[in-house]
Amino acid sequence: xxxTCAAQRTDTVLKxxxxxxxxxxxxxxxxxxxxxxxxxxxxxxxxIIGESGSGxxxxxxxxxxxxxxxxxxxxxxxxxxxxxxxxxxxxAELRKIRxxxxxxxxxxxxxxxxxxxxxxxxxxxxxxxxxxxxxxQARTRALELLEEVGIRDPASTIDNYPHQFSGxxxxxxxxxxxxxxxxELLIADEPTTALDVTIQAQILKLLAELxxxxxxxxxxxxxxxxxxxxxxxxxxxxxxxxxxxxGNRDDIFRNAKHPYTQKLLHAIPRGGKPxxxxxxxxxxxxxxxxxxxxxxxTPVKAVDDVSFDILRGEVLGLVGESGSGxxxxxxxxxxxxxxxxxxxxFDGIDVTALxxxxxxxxxxxxxxxxxxPFASLNPRRTVYDTxxxxxxxxxxxxxATVGAHVLKLMDDVGLARAFVRKYPHEFSxxxxxxxxxxxxxxxxxxxxxxxxxxxALDVTIQAQILELMRELGRExxxxxxxxxxxxxxxxxxxxxIIVLNRGSVVEQARTEDLFERPQQAYTQQLLQSIPxxxxxxxx
Amino acid sequence: MWRFIGFRVLQSIPVLLVVITxxxxxxxxxxxxxxxxxxxxIPEVKAALEAKYxxxxxxxxxxxxxxxxxxxxxxxxxxxxxxRTVNELIAAGFPVTAExxxxxxxxxxxxxxxxxxxxxxxxxxxxxxxxxxxxxxxxCVPSLLMGPILILVFGxxxxxxPVSGWGDMPGDKILPAITLGSTYAAYIAxxxxxxxxxxxxxxxxxxxxxxxLPEWRVVTGHALRGGMIPVVAFLGxxxxxLLSGSFVVETIFQIPGLGRFYVQAAFNRDYTMILGATVFxxxxxxxxxxxxxxxxxxxxxxxxxxxxxx
Numbered sequence: 001x002x003x004t005c006a007a008q009r010t011d012t013v014l015k016x017x018x019x020x021x022x023x024x025x026x027x028x029x030x031x032x033x034x035x036x037x038x039x040x041x042x043x044x045x046x047x048i049i050g051e052s053g054s055g056x057x058x059x060x061x062x063x064x065x066x067x068x069x070x071x072x073x074x075x076x077x078x079x080x081x082x083x084x085x086x087x088x089x090x091x092a093e094l095r096k097i098r099x100x101x102x103x104x105x106x107x108x109x110x111x112x113x114x115x116x117x118x119x120x121x122x123x124x125x126x127x128x129x130x131x132x133x134x135x136x137q138a139r140t141r142a143l144e145l146l147e148e149v150g151i152r153d154p155a156s157t158i159d160n161y162p163h164q165f166s167g168x169x170x171x172x173x174x175x176x177x178x179x180x181x182x183x184e185l186l187i188a189d190e191p192t193t194a195l196d197v198t199i200q201a202q203i204l205k206l207l208a209e210l211x212x213x214x215x216x217x218x219x220x221x222x223x224x225x226x227x228x229x230x231x232x233x234x235x236x237x238x239x240x241x242x243x244x245x246x247g248n249r250d251d252i253f254r255n256a257k258h259p260y261t262q263k264l265l266h267a268i269p270r271g272g273k274p275x276x277x278x279x280x281x282x283x284x285x286x287x288x289x290x291x292x293x294x295x296x297x298t299p300v301k302a303v304d305d306v307s308f309d310i311l312r313g314e315v316l317g318l319v320g321e322s323g324s325g326x327x328x329x330x331x332x333x334x335x336x337x338x339x340x341x342x343x344x345x346f347d348g349i350d351v352t353a354l355x356x357x358x359x360x361x362x363x364x365x366x367x368x369x370x371x372x373p374f375a376s377l378n379p380r381r382t383v384y385d386t387x388x389x390x391x392x393x394x395x396x397x398x399x400a401t402v403g404a405h406v407l408k409l410m411d412d413v414g415l416a417r418a419f420v421r422k423y424p425h426e427f428s429x430x431x432x433x434x435x436x437x438x439x440x441x442x443x444x445x446x447x448x449x450x451x452x453x454x455x456a457l458d459v460t461i462q463a464q465i466l467e468l469m470r471e472l473g474r475e476x477x478x479x480x481x482x483x484x485x486x487x488x489x490x491x492x493x494x495x496x497i498i499v500l501n502r503g504s505v506v507e508q509a510r511t512e513d514l515f516e517r518p519q520q521a522y523t524q525q526l527l528q529s530i531p532x533x534x535x536x537x538x539x
Numbered sequence: 540m541w542r543f544i545g546f547r548v549l550q551s552i553p554v555l556l557v558v559i560t561x562x563x564x565x566x567x568x569x570x571x572x573x574x575x576x577x578x579x580x581i582p583e584v585k586a587a588l589e590a591k592y593x594x595x596x597x598x599x600x601x602x603x604x605x606x607x608x609x610x611x612x613x614x615x616x617x618x619x620x621x622x623r624t625v626n627e628l629i630a631a632g633f634p635v636t637a638e639x640x641x642x643x644x645x646x647x648x649x650x651x652x653x654x655x656x657x658x659x660x661x662x663x664x665x666x667x668x669x670x671x672x673x674x675x676x677x678x679c680v681p682s683l684l685m686g687p688i689l690i691l692v693f694g695x696x697x698x699x700x701p702v703s704g705w706g707d708m709p710g711d712k713i714l715p716a717i718t719l720g721s722t723y724a725a726y727i728a729x730x731x732x733x734x735x736x737x738x739x740x741x742x743x744x745x746x747x748x749x750x751x752l753p754e755w756r757v758v759t760g761h762a763l764r765g766g767m768i769p770v771v772a773f774l775g776x777x778x779x780x781l782l783s784g785s786f787v788v789e790t791i792f793q794i795p796g797l798g799r800f801y802v803q804a805a806f807n808r809d810y811t812m813i814l815g816a817t818v819f820x821x822x823x824x825x826x827x828x829x830x831x832x833x834x835x836x837x838x839x840x841x842x843x844x845x846x847x848x849x
Contacts, residue, residue, distance in 0.1 A: 066748060092753075099751030106749075111742040115841060116764040125760075126750040161840035177750075 013185050013217035014040040014063075014102075019077035019087075021055070021062045024070060032058045034241040035077070038234070040185060040217040045208070047220040047228035049264065050238035051458040052429075056221050059238075060187050063087070064102060065094045081185070100130040103178035107190040109170035113162040119173050120158035127180045145176040149206060167322070168199035172206065179210060186211070189221045196321040196485050201529035204231055224459050226268045226488075226532030229253065237261045267463040268488075268532055282309035283447060283479045284333065289342035291325075291332045302328040304503040305342070310447075315473060315480040317494030317511065319487055319526065325503040326483045330449040333481065334366050335359060346447065364394045367440035369433075371452035376436055377424040383410070383435055384420045390442045405442075412475070413438040414468060430461035434468065441476060451483045466492050488530045491515060499523050544833065551825040558821045559609070559814070563602055566813050573618035573808045592618060592811075605814070614815035619807045625815035632797035633819075635705055639715055639788070639796060640781035646720030647777065651727025652770065658728070659735030659766070660758065670728060677725030682784075686718040686791035703793040715792045719785060723777050727770055735766035768835050775831025779824035 021033040033055040040046045050056040061067045063079045063086050079086040081102065086094065103126075106112040114122055123146070124138040133141075139158075146154035149172040162170055171191060178186055188207065192200040208231045211218050222228055228235065235252040237245040237260065245258040256262050289306045292299040303325040310316045320326045331337045333344055335351060344351040346366065354362055370376035377386060387406045391397040397405050410417050413434040424432055433453060440448055450469065454462040470493060473480055484490045490497055490511075497514045499506040499522065507520045518524045572594070580588075589595045593604055608615055614625035654670035661667055680688075693714060694702035701711040738744065739762055747761040748754075786798025797816065804812035836842040 064749065066745065095751045095753060097751070098749055104746075104749040106742060106746060108742060112746045114743040114747070114761050114765075116839070117761070125747075125752070129750065129752055129756070163841045174746075177746075 011042040012039050013042050013081070014219070015078075015080040016059075016063070017078045017080070019059060019062070019079060020075040021058055021067070022073050022075055024073055031241050032072075033062070036236075036238070036241075036243045037077075038236045038243070038246065040219050041233070042184070042217050043212070043215040044233040045211060045218040045220050045228075045231055046234040046236065047222060047232035048236045048238060049222055049225055049228065051223055051460060053240075054238040055241040056238050057189055060189065060219060060221055064098050064104070064187070065089075065091060066098075066104075096130070099126040099183075100181045101183050102185045102187065103181065103183040105171070105174050105178050105186065105188040105191045108194040109167055109174050110194065112174060113170055115162055118159045118161055119165065122162075123158070123173065123177050123180060126177065130181055141180060142176070145180055146173070149173070149176045149179075149210070150202075151176075166199075167195055168202060171195060171199075171203050175203075175206065175210070179214070182214065183216065185217045185219065187219045187221070190223065191220075192227060193223070197487065197531070198321060198526060198529040200227070200531065204531070207231070224268075224531065225252075225264050226459075226530075229532035237264065263460060267460045280312040280314075283312040283347055284310040284481075285343075285345045286310075286329075286333070287343045287345075289329065289332060289344060290340040291328050291337060292340045299340075301503050303332060306500075306503070306505055307342075308498055308505065308508060310479055310481060312446075312479055313477060314495045315482055315493050317490035317497040318481060318483045318500060319485065319490050319497055320500035321485055323502070324500040326485075326500050327451050328503075329500075330368070330451050330481055330483050334363070334368055334449060336368070360394075364390075364396075364443045365445050366447045366449070367443065367445040369436055369440045369448060369450040369453045372456050374424075374429065374432065374456070377432055379424050382421050382423055383415070383438075386424075386435060387438050387442055390439060394443050396443060409438040409442055412441065412472060428461075429457050430465060433457060433461075433465050437465075437468065437472070441472060444476065445478070447479045447481075449481045449483070452485065453482075454489060455484065455486065462489070469493060486530075487515075487526055499526065543836070544829070547829050547832070551829070554825060555818070555821055559606070559818055560602070562814055562817045563605065564598070566808070566810050567598060567601075569808070571808055573810060592616070609818065614818070615811035617809055617812050619804070619809040619812065625811050628800055628812060629797060629815060629819055632795065632800045635794060636782055636785050636789070636796035636798055639705075639712070639719060639785055639794065640778060642712060642716035643718075643720035643723065643781050643785075644774070644778055646716050647723035647727050648770075648774075650720070651724035652731050652767070654724070654728040655731030655733075655770075656735055656758070656763070656766070658732045659739060660754075662736060667732075671732065674725040674728040677721045677728075680721070682718050682722065682787050682791075685721055686714075686788060689714050689718055690791070705792070705794040705796075711792075715788050715794060718791070719781060719788045723781065726777070727773065730769045730773055731767060734769040735762060738762045738766040741765075764838060768838055771838060772831055772835040774834075775827035775829070776824070778831075779820070779827045782823060783820045 016039070017037045018035050019033055019037070020031070020035050023030045023032055036055075036059060038046060038048070048056045048059070058067060058072075062072065062074055074087055077087065081097070086097070089097070113119065120139065120142055123142045124135070127133060127138045127141060128135065143154045143158060146158060151157060151169060151172055157165075162173070165173065174191075191207065192203050195203060204227065207218070220228055220232060225235075229249070232249050234246070234248055236243055237252070237258065239260045245252065245256065245261045252261060253265070256265055286309070287307050289303055290301070291303040292301050294300075306325075306329060308316070318326045318329060328337060332339050333346075333351065335354070339352050342352070346362065349362065351362065384406055387409050388397075388402045391402050391405055392399065406420065407417050410420060415431060415434050415438070419427070419431075424435070427435065437453070453469070454465050457465060466489065469480075472478065480493075482490060482493050487497075494511050496509065497511050498508045499514070499520070501522050507514065507518065507523045509519070514523065515527065518527055573592075586595070593601055596604070605615070612626075614629070617623050617625055617628055620628065651674070654674060658667040658670045690702045693700045700714055701708040702714065704711045705715075706712070744757060744761060747757045752760070782797075784798075785796060786802045788794070789796040789798040790802070800812065801816045803809075804816060
């Protein structure tokens with residue numbers, strides 16, 4: 001074995017040796033997983049860490065025969081589960097193990113539950129299929145488990161459909177479903193990545209509790225070292241299909257040897273930016289802003305009586321969970337949604353009263369960066385088209401002169417000039433977000449609203465984009481409203497932070513003060529949910 | 540849900556009104572009339588006839604009078620079949636057409652649905668290409684051609700099935716149903732393939748597989764419902780299309796359905812019959828579209844609760 005085992009003697013539930021998986025397509029063969037070995041012990045959590053494309057998910061899916069073959073192909077290796085080599089089993093034999101002895105939890109609870117089937121039916125299904133129990137027995141068991149994973153009043157919600165549950169609740173249902181046959185091994189593929197930070201903390205806690213109580217082995221896949229910092233026993237770091245480092249939790253966090261592991265550690269957001277609070281007048285003032293949406297009888301008060309200022313040159317962080325109204329505030333400032341009441345002034349101009357041409361002129365000075373760089377770029381337009389459009393639209397450049405400006409923008413956001421004729425699908429997520437930032441900066445705006453600009457990105461890419469935004473902010477003299485659900489991300493960029501909950505301001509403070517002396521219980525709860533929080537104390 | 544239905548019913552009123560108005564004036568603009576024939580008619584007789592059928596009134600008054608009758612459910616007397624009303628003619632022909640359309644729809648759903656699902660299970664293999672090519676042929680071959688081919692093969696060479704009539708001989712309903720349903724079977728095959736492919740790539744299908752369910756249970760238990768929603772939404776327009784498009788098949792197989800009356804009426808300038816049949820079919824189209832939309836929405840729990848029946 002290449003790593004030091006945990007101190008006490010343990011039983012190995014899964015032992016993977018020299019697993020190699022490749023994908024064979026017309027474009028050629030891609031080695032997705034290259035000769036990896038790891039073990040999962042009973043009662044322990046082994047975490048596999050790597051960025052998208054590192055092969056971590058493929059490795060785990062291939063163990064259970066869940067990658068499509070072809071194009072997938074298992075080239076070699078063994079995966080011993082109770083002395084049985086999973087890779088040699090026939091599909092029918094593997095099916096008996098799947099969902100009974102080895103269960104899985106997936107990333108996105110929004111899409112992983114069947115929207116056409118009640119939660120109860122889906123929950124009972126593995127039990128009814130694998131074990132000889134009656135429907136009534138299965139239902140009793142399902143209710144017990146729902147209770148155990150923290151679903152309130154399971155008896156009245158068990159016959160609901162998934163869309164009637166929140167994201168966190170759905171993930172609890174997924175966990176219950178995975179545990180219903182009392183498996184010996186649980187494979188959790190990024191189980192918290194799609195969740196808000198407070199929900200993430202709850203789910204991680206729940207997983208750790210259930211795992212300890214049942215004494216089962218867990219294989220936890222994540223792109224984020226911070227997430228597994230508090231729960232993992234063993235950590236396996238993967239890069240481009242290979243394992244670059246394996247060790248127990250303390251080894252990895254204290255003495256990471258491989259440069260890639262060090263890079264991942266470095267990318268964990270920590271600390272804030274040096275405070276340089278500009279003593280300037282407000283550029284944006286928001287007074288008693290209300291934005292309500294009307295559907296059904298009672299209006300949804302997305303933003304309810306919110307007031308704040310954004311000073312010229314500062315980065316104001318807006319933090320809250322999904323549904324807190326943070327995105328709606330951003331959109332309201334730019335008049336992308338209709339404001340119900342209240343005033344927004346930008347540089348002395350009443351934004352809420354503007355019409356037509358005046359609004360267009362103002363939009364040149366205020367720009368928006370969206371969360372999802374996949375959805376917010378037009379797939380039929382090249383980078384050149386995307387970046388040139390705002391320049392031409394606002395008459396800042398002519399067709400003849402726009403080229404040079406576009407290339408300058410490419411330089412600014414760190415994209416090679418050679419890519420200028422490429423289409424969005426040819427870029428990675430990080431590169432696309434660079435394009436989106438370039439588009440926002442094209443008109444040399446004074447004010448930018450960045451709505452979760454890094455939450456769709458891998459951790460290391462996240463760090464790069466934040467760095468880029470910091471540099472460009474300084475260079476362009478930007479005032480920024482930075483919206484995120486993740487306090488540790490906001491901390492790196494924001495001078496001041498506003499915490500939102502259910503459409504109202506909970507707390508408003510300088511970044512440093514907020515982290516060191518949070519005044520409100522809700523803020524404290526958010527701070528405690530930051531993954532890997534314990535880590536910073538230790539390091 | 541009731542609000543949704545009520546809204547859709549209100550929406551259909553202007554649609555029907557436009558259909559009635561356009562048809563009403565188009566048939567009158569067309570050259571010729573119900574009583575113009577090669578045989579010379581005494582002017583007095585013609586005038587009496589025209590007075591009886593209100594053809595002597597200004598066109599706009601004819602229109603408002605027709606609308607008034609229509610509001611009471613009266614489609615007027617037939618011009619060509621004296622002594623019989625359009626209501627009676629439709630009542631006689633429609634059950635036959637509806638029965639034919641129903642069988643054709645059964646053929647379309649069973650053949651098309653099964654072919655589409657089978658194709659979607661192994662996309663881009665022979666299992667996909669063969670049924671889909673057959674479906675493409677089904678779309679391309681009009682019933683005008685399909686009918687005679689089926690008659691030749693099954694009626695004349697093999698002598699398995701009767702080639703005309705409706706309910707006179709056992710099995711005489713099979714060939715018309717297949718002829719009429721084949722085009723729609725092809726559309727449904729393509730729709731269900733696309734729907735199933737979409738669903739089979741969803742994350743929850745992977746969840747179902749991870750539970751260890753065998754593939755057939757993954758397909759029938761988890762994929763089918765979502766995959767069939769586009770097909771259900773298509774059923775309404777399809778059934779309406781079957782009804783209004785049945786005249787070719789009715790002509791080929793000598794079936795006394797509404798379709799034949801309809802075509803005859805157009806040739807005869809039987810104004811009230813044309814209008815009556817058009818209004819009737821347009822209403823059916825609207826109703827079936829509404830029904831299939833309701834059914835498709837009801838099959839999707841998210842939409843169901845959105846329309847507030849929970």
